[in-house]
Amino acid sequence: GENVEQHPSTLSVQEGDSAVIKCTYSDSASNYFPWYKQELGKRPQLIIDIRSNVGEKKDQRIAVTLNKTAKHFSLHITETQPEDSAVYFCAAPGLYSSASKIIFGSGTRLSIRP
Amino acid sequence: EPEVTQTPSHQVTQMGQEVILRCVPISNHLYFYWYRQILGQKVEFLVSFYNNEISEKSEIFDDQFSVERPDGSNFTLKIRSTKLEDSAMYFCASTDPGNEKLFFGSGTQLSVL
Numbered sequence: 001g002e003n004v005e006q007h008p009s010t011l012s013v014q015e016g017d018s019a020v021i022k023c024t025y026s027d028s029a030s031n032y033f034p035w036y037k038q039e040l041g042k043r044p045q046l047i048i049d050i051r052s053n054v055g056e057k058k059d060q061r062i063a064v065t066l067n068k069t070a071k072h073f074s075l076h077i078t079e080t081q082p083e084d085s086a087v088y089f090c091a092a093p094g095l096y097s098s099a100s101k102i103i104f105g106s107g108t109r110l111s112i113r114p
Numbered sequence: 115e116p117e118v119t120q121t122p123s124h125q126v127t128q129m130g131q132e133v134i135l136r137c138v139p140i141s142n143h144l145y146f147y148w149y150r151q152i153l154g155q156k157v158e159f160l161v162s163f164y165n166n167e168i169s170e171k172s173e174i175f176d177d178q179f180s181v182e183r184p185d186g187s188n189f190t191l192k193i194r195s196t197k198l199e200d201s202a203m204y205f206c207a208s209t210d211p212g213n214e215k216l217f218f219g220s221g222t223q224l225s226v227l
Contacts, residue, residue: 032214034214034215034216036157038157042220042221043205043218043219043220043221044157044205044218045218046215046216049214049215089156089157093214094159094170101147101159101162101169101170102159102214102216103159104156104157104158104159105156106155106156107155107156
């Protein structure tokens, strides 16, 4: 919804380990939750999204889980690699939005240690 | 794959000057957006545009900002009298009806001196 909280703000993991980023939203009517990856100086790139009729979605090393009751969703990256280092943003639809507007979380800077 | 294109990639201007940032959305898209990102911060919604009018705007989008679709392909953001705090990366985005997925342009880095 209009308020999207994201944590942690920074995350450092050893290469090969897993990383988890969590977000909460306020509008219980929200039904679409994308995750974006942004490399330095580049545009946000959609990496995975989930709709509210499913609880989990996987795409290779990336997965997203959604708990509609608790109004939170998480990004899971397994077997992390150096190229996973970036800023990750969760997002959710704007409150009462009829224009497909999305509101971004504050971002998580993920660093992968070699 | 079709892309949203933005020009210029960098814009430097003096405080108080007008700037126009240009975007060419994906051709069959009907919803258009401007977002901005101050260095090191999150991506903030500015405005959405549909059917030749503003659908929604944020508190950031005050009277100094305006948007226009002057022809069938361009979508512009004008800042009338730039302030130092307008310095940011400005992203244009578009999507088609019924699709929540936004497609972002590569951004215009605006520096106000």
